[in-house]
Amino acid sequence: MAKKEKEIEEYLTHLYVHVNEVEHFALFSGLSVQQFIRYFSDMPALLLLKHQYEDSSFNMHTQLEFIVQEQYTHFLKDYSERPTAICLMDFTDERKLNMLSPQEQAELLYIAHKKETFRSPFFYHLQNRFVYLTDEGERITKVYFRDIEDLNSLLASIFNQQISEKTKSTTFWRKKNNVILPEISADKVETYIDYYEDGVLMSLFKMNKINYGIEIRSLPENIFPDEVLDDLKLHLEKEPDLLIEI
Structure with missing residues (x-):
């Protein structure tokens, strides 16, 4: 049976990231x-x-x-x-x-x-x-980072914030002390830093009841960052280059 493609509505958030380590900055769309x-x-x-x-x-x-x-x-x-x-x-x-x-x-x-x-x-x-x-x-944001570790921690924070908000919305009637939130670490984000240097679309979704995933898609070099989120449907038709499991 063919694998069912996810609908856009199944994603929690999308973030475009293009890192320039030489000049210590990153371009974002969706931040x-x-x-x-x-x-x-x-x-x-x-x-x-x-x-x-x-x-x-x-x-x-x-x-x-x-x-x-x-x-x-x-x-x-x-x-x-x-x-x-x-x-x-x-x-x-x-x-x-x-x-x-x-x-x-x-x-x-x-x-x-x-x-x-x-x-x-x-x-x-x-x-x-x-x-x-x-x-x-906020269609395009540029951030200069003194330390690349702040970039990795920021990316982890963005996705963890989204997971926290999603979990709160779906566990309203449960006791909070029973909810253990999955989190992605800055170290795990850093593992894929080579991808970010080419410009990627990072898409967060819920894999099952307790786990989340981030699909990473490399985008063409001539892409305009401020147009990435306008063309989500087109980009999501491309198979992910990799999946980060949380």
Whole structure:
């Protein structure tokens, strides 16, 4: 008997990922700012290089705005109501902003405007782990990572968040202490890093009552990342290159 093909509705989420390890960035489609900040929620503060958030703090030295950890929830709520293009990066405390040179401040503005950098986007004084850039519709997101381990952990976090939400919705009437959530580890994500360098579609689905799977499909090099999710049906017709079982 021929294997039954899954319908689009059977998938929990889809994520396009294209990693450039040389330049320390990854391109995403299907990544939300909520998912991203949820993973990096332990960061003390975020420097807002491009935004329309009205309740941020103002740094006199750089003439830039920022938010601290206690404001993240309100920031995300505001963003969900008024999506805009965003460029932000993490830093430790405001005193470090006051140490930035005019050259470094100019580089920050360049990154926010061009969505690229002409040298490392990781600043000595800020010790930032990432630079996050997305357009108004989050159709394409670019993230610079200081450490590739953060990329692996972010991917694991995204899929684990989806599994958790799916499990909660299907176990509403059960006792929570009886539910053991399957999880994918950052180490397991890293195992397939070679695939991500070519650009892949990662599709999460439920395999059975307790297990989940992530299908990985390599996509053509000339693909436009912001069009991947529009053409899901076409891409899903291709057999997966591999299956990650969770």
